[in-house]
Amino acid sequence: MTDYYAPGSLSIGFYDVMSAVCHRHLDGDVAFYAALAGSPPRAILEAGVGTGRVAWALAERGYEVTGFDRSPDMLAAAERNRPPGLAARLAVGELTAFDFGRRFDLVIAPFYVFNHLHTDAERRAGLARLNAHRADGGRIVLHLAGAAVLSADIPEATLADQRTTVRFDEHDAMLQVRIAGREVDRQRQVCAQHVEYALLHADGRVLHRSVETLRYAWMTDGQLAALLDEAGLRLLDRRSGFADAAGVEDILVLG
Ligand SMILES: C[S@@+](CC[C@H](N)C(=O)[O-])C[C@H]1O[C@@H](n2cnc3c(N)ncnc32)[C@H](O)[C@@H]1O
Structure with a gap:
């Protein structure tokens, strides 16, 4: 697992796309x-x-x-x-x-x-x-x-539903982003979200996959x-x- 915004990360590569969508x-x-x-x-x-x-x-x-x-x-x-x-x-x-x-x-x-x-x-x-x-x-x-959002208990099933897909038809590719895991540390007041980025060919082949961890404190x-x-x-x-x-x-x- 990499940190969010680490050098070469997909969270940087697709930041503008994800912010807009x-x-x-x-x-x-x-x-x-x-x-x-x-x-x-x-x-x-x-x-x-x-x-x-x-x-x-x-x-x-x-x-x-x-x-x-x-x-x-x-x-x-x-x-x-x-x-x-x-x-x-x-x-x-x-x-x-x-x-x-x-x-x-x-x-x-x-x-x-x-x-x-x-x-x-x-x-x-x-x-x-x-x-x-x-x-x-x-x-x-x-x-x-x-704080209420970061410290909330979110059921796995709700997280699993939160998948975003962006299609890049001109490249025959699509990006799928989902939260693959989430941990709330109430002692340290930090929420860690493991965000999976998967870049897929239109035929379903995985071209690039990376899980990147975003840690926010409240x-x-x-x-x-x-x-x-x-x-x-x-x-x-x-x-x-x-x-x-x-x-x-x-x-x-x-x-
Ligand atoms: C969600 S982005 C926000 C970017 C921009 N302000 C926007 O609103 O679109 C968070 C940014 O904060 C930067 N960042 C995080 N911690 C930082 C720190 N301690 N010092 C400077 N920059 C930091 C990250 O590298 C990242 O670019």
Whole structure:
């Protein structure tokens, strides 16, 4: 088994396809960040920029975007996705230790980036770095996978039903993605999902198969309150969806 977003992983290779097909809960996130930033050009920092899904959309709206990610392969994909003529700066960086030596009007950690920090110490370090890059009066947004979702018991049969198939007719191929296993460690507050990617020829032959493990940590509300207190930040808004007010996301606006 490999880690999610490991070099050469299918979770990187098919990230853009899967984001577009599977993640309706992301609908509206770019507009939400733009509304918080105010009129362009304002400076926005994105932690865990990935393949540039959010960064390029914001840059195209006229914002001055800087992004970092710990995965050079994700950044290489972001560079391939760079729209012609856009000058956003992307760099390798670790959330708990990055330093751009400047401040931004809006600092965002979209699509569960902060759930990759697994301990209170990592979360404290990560939030301190984000806050050190926030301009006076600026906001930080953490889009988290909610604790209730990560800690839930999900029956095997329900997981088995959650298979996604994407067809690439021009290549006579299809991608099948399913959750092959899931473990919830309530002591450490970490949910590990073993995601199987299978690239099949149209005739059913397996061309490439890989099981990649995604580990997301959650915080209790008490841990969140202590984290914000220590960073000197206030929770200004908390919502359960970008477009869907009855969603299951945990979107925190801090300032
Ligand atoms: C789900 S992707 C989100 C990508 C992009 N922000 C989006 O919304 O499409 C999570 C990204 O966070 C990055 N990441 C995870 N932990 C990180 C850390 N500690 N420091 C920097 N980047 C991290 C991963 O490499 C991955 O690219």
